[in-house]
Amino acid sequence: MSSGDDRQSQALAKPSFSDIQVSALVESVFGLKVSKIQPLPSYDDQNFHVCISRSRDSTDGPTEYVLKINNTESSKNPDLIEVQNHIIMFLNAAGFPTASVCRTKGDSTASIISIDSGSEIKSYLVRLLTYLPGRPIAESPISPQLLYEIGRLAAQLDKTLEKFHHPKLSCLHRENFIWNLKNVPLLEKYLYALDQDRNQEIVEQVIKLFKEEVMTKLSLFRECINHGDLNDHNILVESSKSASGDAVYQVSGILDFDDMSYGYYVFEVAITITYMMIESKNPIHVGGHVLAGFESVIPLTAVERGALFLLVCSRFCQSLVMAAYSCQLHPENKEYLMITAKTGWKHLQQMFDMGQKAVEEIWFDTAKSYESGISM
Template identity: 80%
Template structure:
């Protein structure tokens, strides 16, 4: 199966469980009594917010009462080892102090379960997981301060640095060679350009792909490898109100969601992806990068070669998000509102970056990062 065929297959095999079936799944696989389920937005999997009834007959009456049921699409479910590794990484990070979900074990004492469903014409299999529900507001819902951007950059670095010590017998499954969301695979976007009209937007994507091939791919062997979360977007980071030592009101990160895009990549990929997504809702998008970069480099200073690639990597992530959203909308038109969140501002931000040029944008980013002074070496 070609990469293009695989992506189309994934979009076409998004699960379609009803609320009733989702409730029955929780009870049969995890042994919990459900009081209510609500669908949650998703890309190509299916998620439900699950409320559990606590009765005196429940084995864990003091446990959590809210969970997220995640049903992986049929294509992803063909790689259960990958899903298992991702799930164990969530538990590993939680044990290390990160605000990630905990996993509910099945009645067979596993953290995942492969469920087969007779659709009438064929038997379809889905990997299902039940995770604790993390409360909080998505960072996309608030006006993000420079301090919070710095903290998010530092969080991205902490994740990658902590995952250096993550071990699992099947960790090699994270080497996802043709995974469309890994930044090194930007040239694969050429397979999806037909999702775009033949206009200025398409020309911009083609321009970035050419630059990526010439200026990034030739430098990949100079980047430092690590495991990336790969999707620290403005809907996958939860926040809660906090007060600083001076009493000023602000926000702090309270939850990290969605590890489905985890793969082996590079430190510089993580910071570029984070910068791009923090730009989406910002009123001053070009200013964002310096604050995120300062936070990231307070733990993991980038090399000169890595720093020189950040601009194009941010542009490239915009391209991945915009092209694949357009492609997914062709296959899931009913999910357009969710799929096109990035496109609302993404095209404008990408064009602005290219119009300003790498040198001008880097001057803003690097000067902002330098302004943090001694904090960068903490």
């Protein structure tokens, strides 16, 4: 995504398969007969919840799947999607609540299909994943304990991926990928999508500070593979009753590995804090609980901690600017695209108004309280 035109071509190339086409596709590529289809919300790909008919002699295996149809732009990079699929399988084998990847009739983890649209032939990469139970965190009550567990999970995920090997792993060095936190300066070419108001001023200020205070310290951060999108719609939870009869929520699924790339441990915790703030009634306090969980597995260095505030502001800017830009291209998908924006601008402004020192004090004091067991 080296230019605005690239992003536009990607956004405009969002697939538009009908239910009938999807049924035929699942049968021809994966050898499964569809009984029911339901579209799922998505940013610039097309996703479907697919139920499979059981044959009379079959009693085992899942009956519910998610079919993912990548847009034409990302479909040009099948190696990257192959690596993502193998990471999902690797994490699943390591005990993480990720989906299983369904193999094609040709025993691959994905397949390229070509559709004649009349004026041209378009190619789409398709894959089938098992459907995970639970509901998004965005629709669930979030306790400090759950925030701690999510922070811990983010760190465990990154730490586990240290052991992941694949011949095409270099695909995850995605230099101009707009969603890698390293690429915040790329937002400058999309600023025209914002209104000329305080929001734009804040974004410009964040980009300036990022160049001065983060870009100069990247070599001091510890590198790793990032999930890169642990947002409140990509983490599923299920509830159970505690001994006292209260509902206890636990993570039941981690979704959407499409934004994976090489980054840094501090990127993962910053991204997770950002998205956990979105629906929170007490957003500024979220960071301390997530940080405590993360640091129970991977303690941050002083330099990494010092960049955390600006990295959270930067992720808000990425999400808010790209949502505004994508809305201009896809007004029909505005409701989904603007999920973060509903509260995101307010949270970003609040952080900016309070300032780094005041926000850090809340985060670091909350994280420290876990050491003595106060917040537990």
